[in-house]
Every structure is written in C-alpha cells, then in structure tokens.
Amino acid sequence: MATDGVPGENPTPPEGATDARYDYDLVVVGTGPGGQKAAIAAAKLGHKVAIIERRHMMGGVSTNTGTIPSKTLREAVMYLTGMAQREVYGASYRVKSDITMEDLFARTQHVIGREHEVIRAQLLRNHVDILSGTGSFLDPHTLGVLDDDGIRRTQVTARFVVVATGSKPHRPTTVQFDERTVLDSDGVLALERVPNSMVVVGAGIIGIEYASMFAALGTRVTVIDKRPSMLEMCDPEVAESLKFHLRDLSVSFRFGEEVSGVDSNTHGTVTRLASGKRIAADAVMYSAGRQGQTDALNLSAAGLSADSRGRISVDEQYRTDVPHIFAVGDVIGFPALAATSMDQGRLAAYHAFDEPARELQSVQPIGIYTIPEISYCGRTEAELTTEAVPYEVGVARYRELARGQIVGDSYGMLKLLVHTETRELLGVHIFGTSATDLVHIGQAIMACGGTVDYLVDTVLNYPTLSEAYKVAALDATNKIRQVARFSL
Ligand SMILES: Cc1cc2nc3c(=O)[nH]c(=O)nc-3n(C[C@H](O)[C@H](O)[C@H](O)COP(=O)(O)OP(=O)(O)OC[C@H]3O[C@@H](n4cnc5c(N)ncnc54)[C@H](O)[C@@H]3O)c2cc1C
Numbered sequence: 001m002a003t004d005g006v007p008g009e010n011p012t013p014p015e016g017a018t019d020a021r022y023d024y025d026l027v028v029v030g031t032g033p034g035g036q037k038a039a040i041a042a043a044k045l046g047h048k049v050a051i052i053e054r055r056h057m058m059g060g061v062s063t064n065t066g067t068i069p070s071k072t073l074r075e076a077v078m079y080l081t082g083m084a085q086r087e088v089y090g091a092s093y094r095v096k097s098d099i100t101m102e103d104l105f106a107r108t109q110h111v112i113g114r115e116h117e118v119i120r121a122q123l124l125r126n127h128v129d130i131l132s133g134t135g136s137f138l139d140p141h142t143l144g145v146l147d148d149d150g151i152r153r154t155q156v157t158a159r160f161v162v163v164a165t166g167s168k169p170h171r172p173t174t175v176q177f178d179e180r181t182v183l184d185s186d187g188v189l190a191l192e193r194v195p196n197s198m199v200v201v202g203a204g205i206i207g208i209e210y211a212s213m214f215a216a217l218g219t220r221v222t223v224i225d226k227r228p229s230m231l232e233m234c235d236p237e238v239a240e241s242l243k244f245h246l247r248d249l250s251v252s253f254r255f256g257e258e259v260s261g262v263d264s265n266t267h268g269t270v271t272r273l274a275s276g277k278r279i280a281a282d283a284v285m286y287s288a289g290r291q292g293q294t295d296a297l298n299l300s301a302a303g304l305s306a307d308s309r310g311r312i313s314v315d316e317q318y319r320t321d322v323p324h325i326f327a328v329g330d331v332i333g334f335p336a337l338a339a340t341s342m343d344q345g346r347l348a349a350y351h352a353f354d355e356p357a358r359e360l361q362s363v364q365p366i367g368i369y370t371i372p373e374i375s376y377c378g379r380t381e382a383e384l385t386t387e388a389v390p391y392e393v394g395v396a397r398y399r400e401l402a403r404g405q406i407v408g409d410s411y412g413m414l415k416l417l418v419h420t421e422t423r424e425l426l427g428v429h430i431f432g433t434s435a436t437d438l439v440h441i442g443q444a445i446m447a448c449g450g451t452v453d454y455l456v457d458t459v460l461n462y463p464t465l466s467e468a469y470k471v472a473a474l475d476a477t478n479k480i481r482q483v484a485r486f487s488l
C-alpha cells in the first residue's frame with residue numbers, strides 16, 4: 001500500500017484494500033469530528049477508506065445541531081444585541097431592536113453550508129468514498145447501508161471499522177416533546193419566535209450556554225437542576241461570576257429541584273417540579289444529558305453491545321471488545337467534546353494500522369461558550385486543597401488591562417494557580433472575552449512543565465488580553481515573595 005511521501009500531501013488513491021478479502025481497509029460510521037478524522041488519518045496512511053453518513057448530516061451533530069450552530073447562534077446574538085459593546089456605547093445600544101429567529105438562523109445556515117462543503121471536499125480529496133445512508137452491522141466485517149429513502153440496501157466489507165455515531169439528546173419518557181413548545185437542544189434550532197419566557201431543564205453546559213443566549217435576547221429564563229449548583233467542574237469564583245451576570249439578565253435559578261413533568265397547550269407550558277412548584281413559560285428546553293446513537297447499528301451482529309445510555313466501551317486504544325472494531329467520540333461517553341473526538345478518531349486509525357502514535361497530553365482545556373465565556377485547564381483550588389498541594393493564586397482583572405478597556409470588558413478575569421515551591425503552573429481559570437482562546441497559552445506552558453517565571457520574564461504584546469497572564473503571574477510571585485520574606 002502506497003503512503004504519501006510529503007506530510008499533508010493528498011495520498012495517492014489506493015487501488016484496492018490491502019487485504020483482498022475486503023472492499024475497504026477501513027469503514028467509518030458517522031461524519032462527526034471523530035469519524036472525519038479517523039477516515040482522513042487512515043487515507044493519509046494510504047488506505048482505502050469509506051465513510052457512511054445520512055444525507056443531511058454531513059459533519060455530524062457537531063456541524064448540524066451541536067457545536068457549530070450553537071456557537072454561530074451565540075455569535076449572532078452577541079452581534080445583533082450589541083451585548084459586547086454596551087459598556088462603551090451605553091446600556092441601550094443595539095444593532096437591531098427586534099431580533100427574529102430568522103435573523104439569527106441566517107448566519108447559522110450560512111456557516112453550516114460552508115462547513116458541509118469544506119468537510120465533503122476534505123474527504124473527497126483524500127479519496128474517502130462517501131456512502132450515503134444509515135449503516136448497520138450484518139456481521140463483524142460487513143456493514144449494510146440503507147439509503148436515505150429507506151429503499152435500497154447495499155453492503156460493504158471492511159478489515160477495520162470505526163464507529164463514530166455520536167449522541168442524541170436524552171428524552172425522559174414522561175415528557176411529551178411537541179417540537180414547538182417542549183423541545184430539546186435540536187428543537188431550539190427550529191424555534192419560530194424568540195420566546196418571552198423559557199424554562200431550561202438541566203444546568204449542564206448545553207443548558208447554561210442556551211440559557212445565556214436567550215437571556216441576552218431578552219427572554220426571561222428559569223434554569224432548573226436537581227444538583228445543588230451549576231457547572232460544578234468550574235472554579236467556584238468563575239461559576240459565581242457567571243451566575244451574577246445571568247441574574248443581571250433576569251435569569252432565575254431553581255437548584256436542588258427535580259422536574260416531574262411538563263404540561264403544554266396552545267397558551268404555552270407549565271413545568272411541574274417534584275417540590276410542588278409550577279412554572280409557566282412560552283417554551284421548555286430539555287438539556288438533561290445525551291445518549292449514544294447505537295440503536296440503528298445492530299451491534300449484536302458484530303458481537304458488541306451498548307450500555308443503558310447507548311455507549312460502547314473501549315480500551316485505551318479506542319478498541320472495542322471485538323479487536324478490529326474501534327469506537328470514538330460521544331458514543332464512548334466522557335468527555336464527549338468535538339475537541340477530543342477528533343483526536344480519538346485520528347488515534348483509532350493509527351492504532352488500527354499499527355502507525356506509531358503518542359498519547360494525548362494530559363492537560364486538556366474546557367471551553368464553555370456562555371455569555372460571557374469561561375475556559376480552564378489544569379486543577380481547581382478545591383482539588384489542590386484536597387490534595388494538600390501548596391499553591392498561590394495570581395489574579396488579573398480585565399478592567400485593569402488597557403485591552404479590557406478597549407474591548408469594553410470590565411468583568412473578565414484570569415486566575416493562575418501556582419505551586420509555591422516548584423513555581424509550576426497548576427491551573428488556569430478564565431472568565432470573559434476570548435477566554436476559550438486565551439486558555440491555550442497557559443495550557444502550553446503547563447504541558448511543557450513551565451513555571452510562573454516564564455510569564456514574568458516574557459515580553460507580551462501590548463495592549464492585549466494575553467497581558468492578563470503577565471499581570472496574574474506578577475500577582476502570584478509577589479504573594480509568594482511576601483510569604484518567603486516573612487519566613488526569613
Ligand atoms: C448544543 C451542543 C453544543 C456543543 N458545543 C460544543 C463545543 O462548543 N465544543 C465542543 O468541543 N463540543 C461541543 N459539543 C459536543 C460535540 O458536538 C460532540 O462532542 C461531537 O459532535 C461528537 O462528535 P462525534 O464524532 O462523536 O459525532 P457526532 O458529531 O455526534 O456525529 C455523529 C454522526 O453519526 C451519524 N450516524 C449515527 N448513526 C449512524 C448510522 N447508523 N449510520 C450512519 N451514520 C450514523 C449521525 O447522523 C451523525 O451525523 C456540543 C454538543 C451540543 C449538542
């Protein structure tokens with residue numbers, strides 16, 4: 001099998017599968033981030049690859065109903081409401097006063113359309129065959145593909161298979177979803193009007209991201225979660241800052257409350273809580289977790305099964321219990337991010353074809369696209385305290401940065417957690433403009449085992465938000481010095 005000589009160059013199209021018993025060296029099911037990267041990685045190694053996907057889902061949940069539409073919607077909300085500019089131009093500043101769902105979706109549809117083209121072109125120029133339809137196992141090496149009209153079934157054989165079928169919203173059986181007033185995160189993308197009021201059930205990342213978008217649009221949002229607080233994985237100070245912001249946008253929180261049911265009619269909805277409370281709203285959005293999409297796969301024909309949440313278990317090489325079948329992305333569960341799914345797909349392909357591969361770096365970022373956004377990597381203060389790791393905190397407030405004033409962000413902050421003895425960076429927690437981009441500076445330093453002194457001794461562009469690292473580093477080192485002097 002020929003391999004491409006120059007890294008990144010399009011591989012020579014393979015004439016056939018390496019093993020003549022099979023049509024393909026690799027068949028991937030699902031074109032989300034995990035499936036795309038598995039297919040392209042294998043093709044770049046010179047293998048004959050096919051990918052199965054339903055006609056309207058090129059790019060997966062990520063491109064069609066998840067990451068890309070939600071982040072584009074957020075961008076449209078930020079722009080049209082003038083949210084990010086109000087500190088500069090005043091509280092009444094708006095780009096458009098009567099924002100419609102049409103306005104918001106115009107931008108989303110534009111980006112989704114472009115992404116479809118990019119993904120299709122990438123697959124085709126790497127000679128990956130796109131098989132349109134729903135894939136299911138007929139035996140461990142054979143997949144049936146039922147076309148999108150549900151009429152014609154073809155079949156293909158593969159030496160290796162990567163299952164990258166992703167996830168779908170979990171819908172409790174006790175709730176009647178009518179796709180108009182009682183919705184999940186897919187249904188939100190088909191809303192006809194911006195609701196005046198909305199109940200969000202589930203204060204996970206999806207729930208809080210959408211709660212902040214609708215609140216910015218002027219919707220009165222009530223967030224309900226059975227847990228005692230939201231975004232428990234975040235630094236408490238950061239989560240508290242977000243909560244303060246959301247309350248300012250009229251968001252109400254009902255934590256420690258379980259939803260027992262939702263009633264809906266032409267007037268709207270009433271959400272019933274186990275505590276006896278009833279909350280009226282124009283719409284209810286459920287964001288109470290997701291489950292693996294394995295129903296259509298006929299896993300038993302391959303000798304596989306899924307757990308009660310539709311997830312497939314894999315080893316550290318993303319290999320299932322059937323050694324030539326791999327699974328990646330949301331279908332294997334945590335962390336269920338587009339970011340990680342891509343690398344899982346690439347690594348699964350490398351492991352299948354015995355291509356040397358390194359493990360992923362242990363320091364991984366989390367980006368939460370609320371308004372304002374949150375991002376972090378490394379450990380939290382609570383974890384360090386439990387583990388009795390001596391640390392100091394260095395904080396930079398955007399309002400004290402020239403760039404913070406220029407962009408009109410007075411609430412943002414960056415917090416560094418620094419080991420007081422080794423001076424290593426242990427954690428970075430950011431709240432505010434560009435947090436999801438800025439976090440990568442701290443991540444890179446941490447991954448290289450860098451210390452706070454790197455930031456103290458480095459000149460950064462001015463005026464930038466990156467300067468927050470310098471300010472926080474100086475703050476942490478000043479505090480460490482103060483304690484050291486006291487001990488002398
Ligand atoms: C609202 C929302 C916002 C999100 N925001 C972010 C974010 O900001 N950052 C981030 O990193 N992650 C985010 N995520 C998570 C991210 O979208 C997922 O982790 C990611 O899409 C998972 O990728 P995947 O490769 O598992 O496949 P998916 O993107 O889930 O796609 C799976 C594909 O498989 C196809 N498929 C399923 N069964 C079959 C079959 N039998 N035959 C053929 N095809 C099949 C489906 O049609 C689908 O297209 C978000 C998710 C949601 C819902």
Ligand SMILES: NC(=O)c1ccc[n+]([C@@H]2O[C@H](COP(=O)([O-])OP(=O)(O)OC[C@H]3O[C@@H](n4cnc5c(N)ncnc54)[C@H](O)[C@@H]3O)[C@@H](O)[C@H]2O)c1
Nearest residue numbers: 202203204205206207225226258259287288289336367368
């Ligand atoms: N920016 C990002 O990276 C991003 C954005 C969106 C989604 N995602 C991914 O999507 C995944 C799923 O997100 P999610 O928010 O749907 O799920 P989740 O599991 O993170 O949160 C669901 C929440 O719903 C609550 N809940 C469940 N049933 C309830 C009930 N009956 N009454 C009240 N509360 C209830 C749970 O306590 C939980 O807090 C995330 O874990 C993440 O991996 C990532």
